[in-house]
Amino acid sequence: xxxxxxxxxxxxxxxxxxxxxxxxxxxxxxxxxxxxxxxxxxxxxxxxxxxxxxxxxxxxxxxxxxxxxxxxxxxxxxxxxxxxxxxxxxxxxxxxxxxxxxxxxxxxxxxxxxxxxxxxxxxxxxxxxxxxxxxxxxxxxxxxxxxxxxxxxxxxxxxxxxxxxxxxxxxxxxxxxxxxxxxxxxxxxxxxxxxxxxxxxxxxxxxxxxxxxxxxxxxxxxxxxxxxxxxxxxxxxxxxxxxxxxxxxxxxxxxxxxxxxxxxxxxxxxxxxxxxxxxxxxxxxxxxxxxxxxxxxxxxxxxxxxxxxxxxxxxxxxxxxxxxxxxxxxxxxxxxxxxxxxxxxxxxx
Amino acid sequence: xxxxxxxxxxxxxxxxxxxxxxxxxxxxxxxxxxxxxxxxxxxxxxxxxxxxxxxxxxxxxxxxxxxxxxx
Numbered sequence: 001x002x003x004x005x006x007x008x009x010x011x012x013x014x015x016x017x018x019x020x021x022x023x024x025x026x027x028x029x030x031x032x033x034x035x036x037x038x039x040x041x042x043x044x045x046x047x048x049x050x051x052x053x054x055x056x057x058x059x060x061x062x063x064x065x066x067x068x069x070x071x072x073x074x075x076x077x078x079x080x081x082x083x084x085x086x087x088x089x090x091x092x093x094x095x096x097x098x099x100x101x102x103x104x105x106x107x108x109x110x111x112x113x114x115x116x117x118x119x120x121x122x123x124x125x126x127x128x129x130x131x132x133x134x135x136x137x138x139x140x141x142x143x144x145x146x147x148x149x150x151x152x153x154x155x156x157x158x159x160x161x162x163x164x165x166x167x168x169x170x171x172x173x174x175x176x177x178x179x180x181x182x183x184x185x186x187x188x189x190x191x192x193x194x195x196x197x198x199x200x201x202x203x204x205x206x207x208x209x210x211x212x213x214x215x216x217x218x219x220x221x222x223x224x225x226x227x228x229x230x231x232x233x234x235x236x237x238x239x240x241x242x243x244x245x246x247x248x249x250x251x252x253x254x255x256x257x258x259x260x261x262x263x264x265x266x267x268x269x270x271x272x273x274x275x276x277x278x279x280x281x282x283x284x285x286x287x288x289x290x291x292x293x294x295x296x297x298x299x300x301x302x303x304x305x306x307x308x309x310x311x312x313x314x315x316x317x318x319x320x321x322x323x324x325x326x327x328x329x330x331x332x333x334x335x336x337x338x339x340x341x342x343x344x345x346x347x348x349x
Numbered sequence: 350x351x352x353x354x355x356x357x358x359x360x361x362x363x364x365x366x367x368x369x370x371x372x373x374x375x376x377x378x379x380x381x382x383x384x385x386x387x388x389x390x391x392x393x394x395x396x397x398x399x400x401x402x403x404x405x406x407x408x409x410x411x412x413x414x415x416x417x418x419x420x
Contacts, residue, residue: 218364218405225402236375282373288390289374295387295394305398343401345394346363348352349372 005049005159008080009038010073010087010103010116012096016056024095026058027065028072030080037144041086044145044152049159053080055103062099069099073106082112084159089117089147090124092139097124104132113158115172117147125173133164134173168205213322219343224306228342231309233332235317236283236290236349237275238266248316250276255315255328257335260308265294277318278349290347309341317348351375351397359408365400368412369393 013023015036034042034051042051055076062069077085085107087100100116101124107114108131117135118124125134133154137147150171154164166181167174183190190207197204222228239247245256260266266287273283273290288294291312299305313332317325336344352358353369369375370393377390396413 213360213362215407216362216364218407221404222401225398228401230398230401278372280373282379286374286377286379289376289379292376292390292394295376295391298391299395299398304395343398345397346350347369347375348350348354348358349375 005045005084005156006080006082007041007045007049007051007155007159008053008055008077008082008085009034009041009051010055010057010085010100011036011038012062012090012093012099013056013058016054018056018058024058024060026056027061028055028057028069028076030055030076037089037148040144040148041152044148045156046152049156052082057099057103059093059095059099062102063095066102070102070106073103074110077107077110077112082159084155085112085114086151086155087114087116089135089137089144089151090119090122091137091141091143091147092119092122094123097122100124101132101134108132113161115151115155115158117151120173131175133158133175135171136173174209222343225343226303227306229307229309229340230296230305231311231313231336231339231341231344232291232293232296233313233344233346234291234348235315235320236278236347237273237280237316237318238271238283238287238291238312238314239274241268241270241272243272243274247274247314249274250316250319251324252315252317252320252328253324255313255332257311257313259310260293260312261310263293264297266291275316275318275349277316290349292345292347296345306342309336309339311335311339351393355410359410362408364405364408365397366408366410367393367397367400368410368414 013019013026017035018026031054035054038051038054055073057069087103090097090100097118104114104116115133117137119139120136135147135151137143154170164170194204247256268285268287271287273280283289296305296308300308315328350358350363351367351369353372353375355366355368358366370378376393377386379386381389393413396411400411
């Protein structure tokens with residue numbers, strides 16, 4: 001049998017027996033052996049593992065003095081050199097969860113594998129901290145044993161230098177990392193099997209995670225269109241002719257803002273479409289089909305629309321991830337709001 | 350949002366969805382005469398502008414070719 005696994009456990013001031021909220025300001029200290037839930041952790045880890053030391057830190061210290069906490073924790077970990085660091089479980093405690101995510105990041109930066117556990121909605125589990133292995137738990141300490149039962153075996157494997165498999169197999173929260181591997185059966189077989197399960201009402205799990213779009217509160221109506229400033233946005237890949245701005249034809253990493261203050265219409269001599277998702281030639285002969293400037297100018301002249309906003313926004317929507325599109329949308333919306341725009345037409349292809 | 354793929358557009362969270370003509374020519378129809386093409390495009394655009402002046406409870410489809418939504 002090899003040497004026992006050397007584990008360091010991180011807990012907050014409460015689980016470390018220092019005190020409650022009144023002690024949340026305490027800095028980092030190291031105690032020999034396991035404390036509190038660390039004893040349950042040691043038991044769950046098995047015979048050939050030891051919680052050699054417990055690092056205790058106040059939740060407020062960890063969040064308000066992050067740099068100091070990081071320095072002190074890093075120093076302790078360099079001194080102790082454990083095989084693996086286990087933090088928490090933090091369950092639903094937000095500051096504790098953030099502190100656990102922090103100490104895992106520090107451990108990994110110091111070459112020590114690390115793992116923690118908390119409720120999926122704990123702020124510490126948010127995407128910014130997702131480099132760490134985080135085992136999902138219930139919201140309260142009543143799920144302590146269940147959490148340790150998943151956490152401990154993974155901690156052992158990390159401590160022995162093993163790589164963990166995929167999140168769905170091992171039971172930790174997906175980290176957003178993609179690794180190529182063979183699923184063992186061709187896609188058409190897996191698709192048909194999934195379809196049959198679905199048709200027969202059996203449980204099935206999609207290989208492609210689906211995130212339903214969020215609901216957006218409808219903007220309140222414009223009271224008087226004849227006094228409104230209206231802007232236009234298109235995802236039809238409108239570009240200046242010749243694409244001098246070097247916009248891409250799909251998966252837009254940026255959008256372009258153009259000035260149309262001097263224009264009555266979009267002329268095919270000056271504009272075209274560059275979009276990999278549809279047949280561009282028709283728009284090339286009349287760009288107003290995807291950005292209706294000619295119509296808006298007409299309505300502006302007739303007094304039916306107050307003002308046509310001088311800026312238009314264009315990008316190729318095709319193959320642009322939802323999260324990226326949302327960022328573009330927020331940025332454009334901020335611009336429009338700052339310019340006093342009352343309403344916008346978005347033409348999508 | 351003016352879109353020819355209007356059913357899909359309604360699933361994106363857009364609250365005011367106006368049915369466009371075709372993906373390749375959302376605001377008009379090049380197979381029509383220039384006058385009719387422009388009139389068609391104008392009908393779509395004015396419908397879209399009109400939706401900005403009404404309250405909607407959530408994702409709502411407006412069809413410019415339905416009399417109620419035309420200018």
